[in-house]
Amino acid sequence: GQSLEQPSEVTAVEGAIVQINCTYQTSGFYGLSWYQQHDGGAPTFLSYNALDGLEETGRFSSFLSRSDSYGYLLLQELQMKDSASYFCAAYKAAGNKLTFGGGTRVLVKP
Amino acid sequence: NAGVMQNPRHLVRRRGQEARLRCSPMKGHSHVYWYRQLPEEGLKFMVYLQKENIIDESGMPKERFSAEFPKEGPSILRIQQVVRGDSAAYFCASSPGGTTIRELFFGEGSRLTVL
Numbered sequence: 001g002q003s004l005e006q007p008s009e010v011t012a013v014e015g016a017i018v019q020i021n022c023t024y025q026t027s028g029f030y031g032l033s034w035y036q037q038h039d040g041g042a043p044t045f046l047s048y049n050a051l052d053g054l055e056e057t058g059r060f061s062s063f064l065s066r067s068d069s070y071g072y073l074l075l076q077e078l079q080m081k082d083s084a085s086y087f088c089a090a091y092k093a094a095g096n097k098l099t100f101g102g103g104t105r106v107l108v109k110p
Numbered sequence: 111n112a113g114v115m116q117n118p119r120h121l122v123r124r125r126g127q128e129a130r131l132r133c134s135p136m137k138g139h140s141h142v143y144w145y146r147q148l149p150e151e152g153l154k155f156m157v158y159l160q161k162e163n164i165i166d167e168s169g170m171p172k173e174r175f176s177a178e179f180p181k182e183g184p185s186i187l188r189i190q191q192v193v194r195g196d197s198a199a200y201f202c203a204s205s206p207g208g209t210t211i212r213e214l215f216f217g218e219g220s221r222l223t224v225l
Contacts, residue, residue, distance in 0.1 A: 033213070042114075042201065042216040043153065087152060096141070096207075097166060098214060102152040 004088050004101030011107045018075045020104045022088035025069065031091040032064050032071045033098065038084045046073070046086075075106070083108045112137065114204050115184075116217035124225050129189040129196070131220040135204030142185040143203045143214060144177060153201060159185060160207070192224045 004024045012018045022032065031050035035043040047055055049064035049071060061074040075082055085103040092099065115134040123129050135142050141160055145153040146169075155169040159179040170177065174192075179185040189196055199221045203214040 031212075042218045043203075043214075044216070045213040048212045097155060097158055098143075099155060100145075100153040 004090055004099065006086075006088055006101045006104045008102065009105045009107070011109065012078055013109050014078055014080060016078050018078060018106060020073045020075070020086050020088075020106070022071045022073070022101055023069055024071070024088070024090045024101075026090040026092060026099065028092045029066070029069075029090055032062070033089045033091060034060075034062050034073045035087045035089060035100075036084050037087065037103070043087065048091075078108050080108050080110070082106060114202055114215050114217035116200075116202050116220050118220055119218060120221050120223070122223045122225060123192050125193055126191050129192050129222055131187040131189075131200050131202075131222070132184040133187070133202030133204075133217060134184040135202075136215050139204035139206050139215070141205045141207045142179050143205075144185075144187050145201045145203065147199045147201060147219075156187070156200075189222070192222070194224045197222055197224045 006022045010018055033048045034046040036046050037043040047062040049055055049062050052064055052066055054063045059076045064071040085105050087100045087103045089098045089100045114136055117132050143158050144156040146156055147153050157170050157177045158166040162181050174190045176188045199219045201216050201219045203216045205214055
């Protein structure tokens with residue numbers, strides 16, 4: 001089977017840094033993606049890690065450690081518009097399928 | 111350049127009726143995925159299709175649910191004899207295919223309410 005664990009909720013103030021951890025148990029694991037979803041909206045792609053290390057895209061960075069079955073999404077210089085749910089998703093090569101975690105709701109306060 | 115188009119955005123059905131949800135993938139994309147999302151929960155994989163083929167339906171309930179992606183026209187997720195537990199947001203996503211899915215492109219979802 002496949003499972004991804006991430007915290008259910010994180011609260012922070014504008015300008016702060018938030019790290020959302022994701023641990024996974026996935027046979028045939030190939031890579032880890034992150035998606036953002038605002039209330040009532042569509043999930044949108046943020047980042048993808050297939051190799052160990054840090055990928056930086058503007059204020060958002062994502063990290064993967066395959067040996068630890070662990071990754072995280074780092075949100076820097078938080079803005080009010082970053083209030084949303086963030087999902088990690090494991091890509092399994094066999095079957096070409098993404099399996100999503102339960103999501104972390106990030107609430108940014110003034 | 112249109113993204114993934116889903117319709118209807120909102121659908122209300124009474125118990126026992128049928129629901130049909132449509133998804134047109136992004137231009138040039140031949141792979142379609144359907145996910146279901148309950149309030150405050152993650153996205154649960156339902157089915158993965160390519161044109162005229164069901165590749166993986168391991169997340170589909172065995173009864174009442176079916177999906178297709180015909181050679182022409184949108185992909186359709188069909189729910190027969192709906193029950194209250196079917197109330198959820200159903201998201202369609204597409205990708206161009208290939209050996210690695212780096213990114214899925216999601217539609218805005220169809221929100222089904224069963225009375």
